[in-house]
Amino acid sequence: MSESAKEQPLPFAFQFTAGAIAGVSEILCMYPLDVIKTRLMLQVGTGGDQYKSIFDAFRRIVKEEGPRTLYRGIIPPILVEAPKRAIKFAANSEYGNMYLKMFNLEKMNQLVSVLTGVSAGITEAVIVSTPELLKIRLQAKENAGRYNGMTDVIKKVYATEGLRAFFNGLESTIWRHALWNGGYFGSIFMIRDVLPKPESKQGNLAVNFVAGAIGGTIGTTLNTPTDVVKTRIQAHLPSHGPKIYSSCIPGVIHIYKTEGFMALYKGYVPKVLRLGPGGGILLVVFDQVTTFMRNHFM
Template sequence: MMDAVEDHDYESLGANSSMLANAIAGALAGIAEHSIMYPVDSIKTRMQVLSPTRQAMYTGIGNAFSRITTTEGARTLWRGINSVVIGAGPAHALYFATYEQCKEAFGGNVATEGHHLLATGAAGACATIAADALMNPFDVIKQRMQIHGSVYRNVFECARRVYAAEGLIAFYISYPTTLTMTIPFQSIQFASYEYFRKVLNPRGDYDPKTHVLAGGAAGAIAAAATTPLDVIKTLLQTRGVSLDARIRQCSGLWEASKIIYERHGAAGMFRGLRPRVLSNMPATAISWSVYEYFKSFMNSREESKVEMLQH
């Protein structure tokens, strides 16, 4: 019985597994991914925010880490993590379930030679449209709590005060920019992951090392390519607490990009590049590893039940 479970083609798991199994595996992967790398994400946010005060300016990852921990305490790096934990579970459940269903519909699971880059990239785009609609408000709350001088005591107070002061639009002002960033990010990530996974593991067997390496490489490539859009997203999501009147009134992607370019030039579009890559590379490796493990585990249990019923 165990041979039958271990020898199945791992590439076909998405097609054979239930949507519930994909959703549960995705939820666990999302929580693990965001929680473990949260402090690095906090540093990235601090480095991207356009601040008029020198106190909140950082020259690098080490400088940011040292200043935050010595002046505000190490716990500051974890401010807002509850928002990510609350939102990441359901958002990633929807994300991976949508991805597997779309990948199957687009022919990404067809057992033929080649890498199906278009099918997996399109499935990743569909997945992120659905998941970001759910996750965007939680991301806004997270970044409001991460910035220097944040006055919110917890995520619920932050959500209430942001809504009272700025309305529902505050939670979705960055959604078009988020999609502009995450659609290419996820398309690049999913296509790269599937490519590296097949190169490193042509047989398609379950192999944790493959998922770590392929996930890490995919995350680094996607993060580096979409950093300018992430900088714009951060400006839009934190505009309500800015002391700069022009930033507070910024209404969208193009205006935000002009502000950043006028003040910091082309280099300004890559603020936070290193912490973004450093957080996404292990985070994506963790996400794919956790996801593939639980997907394999649940599929193995389902197959075992079927074989027991047959005998």
């Protein structure tokens, strides 16, 4: 997504491949923080056997459950990373072209960059909602020993909760991805516009990483409350009793009233530590792969 990469649109297949490589690279590097984030988000109240911090969670997970637990539930997100990241970047480009024509603009501006990000996020959410549910079920501490991998989760969810259960949390997932992508791509546009144009390959890498990392941090700050609600909705089992959260905004209000504002940011530290640098990794890898493809295949 460098300036040179915008001169000639890449075919969808190239966008798909670059997005897949960027997504899988990011998740392999940063996934353990996602497991810790989920554990912290599912904690209600204080005291007891709860994790005291990100470091306490990491230490106890490794000690009590083994280091492999830090990669529990990674298969669903890896399987969905190719279409997910392809849609994140390719849909952002397509929506950008659509809005430029709709508003009769010659180039992107701040408002359009946010709007394209939100639109791409909504599209992305529809793809990732069900794999997210499977991942959450595998990551939840109380489910240790309940499931024997992704296939077993699918079988048991269908048998005990029905087909509709696979779409639990879809609305909250849409909120989560719309806010993150809007913040991410909107920030990237703003930061690239403010920073001096790089004059070297190393400078371009640095600008991309900084822009992506700041964008990832802003997106994470915007969407964490909706992510907390989404995680709790998708972790809910019939054995837990009646559902507490019916949808995203009422869920945010309920958590605020019953647990306080800070509860809406449970898991924020591991999440931002993942998606801040992770946003930089995504942008750098995507830009490098698309540049390679442009130089060698076009």
